[in-house]
Amino acid sequence: MPHLEIDNLSSAYGPNEVLKGVTLAADKGEVVSLIGPSGSGKSTLLRVLVGLTRPTGGSVFVAGEKIDYGDRKSLRKLRDKMSIVFQQYNLFQNMTVMRNVSIAPIKIKKRPKAEAEKEAAALLEKVGMADKHDAYPEELSGGQQQRVAIARALATHPEILLLDEVTSALDPERVNEVLDTIRTLTNEGITLIIVSHEMAFVREISTRVAMMDEGKIIEYGSPGVIFDAPNEARTEEFVSKILKH
Amino acid sequence: MFQRLIDEAPLFFNYHNLVFILEAMGRTLGMTIIGCTVGFTLGLIIAVLRRSESRTLLPFRAIAIAYVETFRRIPFLVILFIVLFVIEPLMPGASLFAIATVSVCLLSTAFLSEVIRSGLESVPEQQIEGARTLNFNALQMLVMVILPQSWKVIIPPAAAFIVMFIKDTSLASQLGVIELTFAGKMLVNRGFSPVLGFGAILICYFLLSYPLSRFAAYLEKRLASS
Numbered sequence: 001m002p003h004l005e006i007d008n009l010s011s012a013y014g015p016n017e018v019l020k021g022v023t024l025a026a027d028k029g030e031v032v033s034l035i036g037p038s039g040s041g042k043s044t045l046l047r048v049l050v051g052l053t054r055p056t057g058g059s060v061f062v063a064g065e066k067i068d069y070g071d072r073k074s075l076r077k078l079r080d081k082m083s084i085v086f087q088q089y090n091l092f093q094n095m096t097v098m099r100n101v102s103i104a105p106i107k108i109k110k111r112p113k114a115e116a117e118k119e120a121a122a123l124l125e126k127v128g129m130a131d132k133h134d135a136y137p138e139e140l141s142g143g144q145q146q147r148v149a150i151a152r153a154l155a156t157h158p159e160i161l162l163l164d165e166v167t168s169a170l171d172p173e174r175v176n177e178v179l180d181t182i183r184t185l186t187n188e189g190i191t192l193i194i195v196s197h198e199m200a201f202v203r204e205i206s207t208r209v210a211m212m213d214e215g216k217i218i219e220y221g222s223p224g225v226i227f228d229a230p231n232e233a234r235t236e237e238f239v240s241k242i243l244k245h
Numbered sequence: 246m247f248q249r250l251i252d253e254a255p256l257f258f259n260y261h262n263l264v265f266i267l268e269a270m271g272r273t274l275g276m277t278i279i280g281c282t283v284g285f286t287l288g289l290i291i292a293v294l295r296r297s298e299s300r301t302l303l304p305f306r307a308i309a310i311a312y313v314e315t316f317r318r319i320p321f322l323v324i325l326f327i328v329l330f331v332i333e334p335l336m337p338g339a340s341l342f343a344i345a346t347v348s349v350c351l352l353s354t355a356f357l358s359e360v361i362r363s364g365l366e367s368v369p370e371q372q373i374e375g376a377r378t379l380n381f382n383a384l385q386m387l388v389m390v391i392l393p394q395s396w397k398v399i400i401p402p403a404a405a406f407i408v409m410f411i412k413d414t415s416l417a418s419q420l421g422v423i424e425l426t427f428a429g430k431m432l433v434n435r436g437f438s439p440v441l442g443f444g445a446i447l448i449c450y451f452l453l454s455y456p457l458s459r460f461a462a463y464l465e466k467r468l469a470s471s
Contacts, residue, residue, distance in 0.1 A: 050378050079380045090375035094393040103389065104379040156379065 001064050003028040003191045004049075004160055009058035010215075011041075011048045018044045020215035021058065026208070028159075031192045033202040035226075036212035037238060042195040043087075045212070046162045049193070050084045051075045062160065083153035084162040087169050089145040091137040091152070097124065098133040101152045109156065116155075123151040127181045143174030147181050160191045167198060199242050203227050211235040249438060257441045262432065269428035270449045272342060276349045276414045276424065277453070281407050284353025291358040292365055293387060309358075316355035322416050324348045329420060345417035345424075352413075356406055364399035365391055397468040404461030408454045425449050 002025035011019040019041045026032045034042040047053040049060060051069055060067045062081060068074040091100050098120060105116035124130050127147040137145050146166055153161060163182065167175045179201050185192060186205050196202050202209060202223065209226040211219040211234070219232045227243075230236045291309045294302060316324065328348040332339050368391050376386045418427035429446035433439045 052374055052378065076380055079378055084378050086371065086375065088371050090371040092372060092375065092390055094390070104381075107385060107389065108380045152379075 002026060002061075003030070003063060004193070005061040005064075006045075006049070007059045007061070009045070009048060009055055009060060011044060011053055011055050013053075017056075018215055019048065019055075022212075022215070022217055024210055024217055024220065026191050026193065028191055029189045030207045031186050031194065031205050033194045033196060033206040033209045033223075034212055035196070035199070035202060035209060035238070035242075040212040041215040042212050043164050046084060046164045046193065046195060050082055050162060051078060080156070081158060082160040082162065083156055083158035084164060085146070085149050085153050085166050087165040089137070089142070089149040089169075091145055091149055093137055096134050096136060097129060097140075097148050100137070100148060101155050104152070104156050120151070120155055123154050124148070126184065127151045128177065141174060142170045143177045146170065146174075146178050150178075150181055150185075154185075158190060160193065161185065163192065163194045163196070165195050165197070167196065197242070199227075199239070211238065213238075246440075250440060253438055253441060257432075257437050257445075265432075266425075266428055266445055266449065269423055269425045270453070272422060272424040273411065273414050273449075274453060276342075276346050276417065276422075277407065277411050279346050280349035280353040280410065280414075281357070283350040284357040285361075285403075287350075287354040288357035288359075288361050291354065292362040295358075295362060296365060297383075313355045313358055316351055317359065321348070321352055321413050322419060324352055325416060325420055341417075341420050341422045345414070345420055345422045348417075349410075349414060353406075353410060357403060360402045360406060361395075361399055363402075364395035367398040368394045397465065400461060400464050400468065404458065404465075408458055411454050411457075412450065 004024075004026045006022055006024040009019055009022045010017065022041070022045055024032070034045065036042055044053060048055050048069075051067075055069055060069075062078060067078050092103070095103065098117065101120040101123060102113075102116045105111045105119070106113050109116075121130070121133070124133065127150055129144060129147050129151065132140065132144065132148075137148070140148070146169075150166075166182070167178050170178065175198065179198065182192075182194070182201075183205060194202070194206070204223075206223050208220060209223050210217045211226060211230070211232065213234050219226060219230060219235045221231075225231075226235060227239055230239060291313060294306055294309050295313075297306065319327075325345060325348045328351065329344050332344050332347065372390055372394065373386060376390045381390070414424055415426035417424055418430065421427070423431070425446050429443045432442035432445075
């Protein structure tokens with residue numbers, strides 16, 4: 001049974017259909033990357049998965065259990081298992097780095113403060129932010145904020161982690177520090193769904209790659225197939241254009 | 246004229262007049278404090294209600310919107326008279342001060358709810374999405390994420406409103422509440438020079454509002470740097 005199963009999922013902003021029946025499955029611990037041109041629905045797919053945008057059709061199963069996006073309880077249960085890291089980090093501006101990472105475990109998961117802060121400290125160490133516990137987000141660079149955001153997402157022990165263009169808002173020289181952090185997550189049994197334009201990175205870490213175009217997944221396969229011998233002409237065109245850069 | 250003031254001053258600043266003025270000042274301050282406390286509390290509830298997307302709360306939202314949009318547009322004097330004529334038959338013993346205070350609360354709730362609402366709206370949507378995906382409930386989101394980030398937007402206009410409000414309570418004199426303005430009129434009617442009578446009142450109004458402005462400026466500075 002796949003860990004995450006998406007079946008014929010659709011979503012629309014008003015009359016604007018953004019997802020037109022997306023079907024995708026990922027096994028536990030897989031690293032699935034979504035690639036494709038802007039506006040193809042990659043970020044929307046992640047937003048729908050985590051319940052920020054309502055689906056208009058289709059279904060999503062996590063470990064075989066169907067998610068009811070209209071039901072608060074079902075959403076809570078889903079978000080207990082699934083976290084997302086945003087392009088714009090979305091760290092709480094009124095909290096220190098330590099508080100950002102430890103608040104959900106303490107206030108939402110009701111874990112003892114000392115234990116949660118100890119774990120938060122370990123996570124911050126892991127993402128290379130051990131010396132910034134008391135800093136506020138606005139005092140940090142984009143890359144640093146993004147690493148804190150990853151630590152914050154990990155602090156809730158997600159089984160599935162969604163990464164939405166996490167390096168797109170960063171200065172080029174900051175991109176690698178964040179990619180390095182993501183690399184450390186690939187062997188921990190967390191299912192990663194990544195939207196990224198960093199093709200070399202996608203190719204290196206993904207177990208499978210999904211090519212999206214106009215709200216659909218047009219090709220899904222191993223990075224070797226997608227990048228070297230795609231079956232679809234559209235995939236080949238996109239990949240060759242991007243790799244030439 | 247100066248001679249008259251100098252002659253009158255020892256008579257004016259007697260014990261009875263000072264107590265009389267202080268009592269009046271207490272009523273002005275009382276109306277303002279009660280009005281602002283109630284206004285902030287109910288205003289916050291209304292502001293939160295207006296943001297809610299819940300269907301069960303829809304009728305309450307409609308009432309809240311109608312209330313705010315109406316009471317922001319009625320002159321305070323008119324509110325005073327409406328409250329007077331509604332409360333008097335219902336509760337014949339109600340004091341004029343109580344009636345004025347209720348009016349003050351009606352007005353401040355309407356205005357402060359708008360100030361608070363714009364403060365809550367200043368918090369970027371991403372902050373709220375971040376909290377939602379971490380399973381914060383609505384109350385946790387409000388208390389831990391939205392309110393702490395709204396204060397710096399709420400406090401400057403709220404302070405300006407409260408200072409304006411201290412002055413607006415003078416309209417309660419039209420009802421016969423012996424607050425500062427009414428006290429000034431009474432002193433002048435007793436034969437004291439208007440310069441002394443209203444001069445004393447002017448100083449009282451200043452003493453009430455100036456510290457508040459300074460305090461708000463201090464808060465604003467502190468919140469902006471954090």
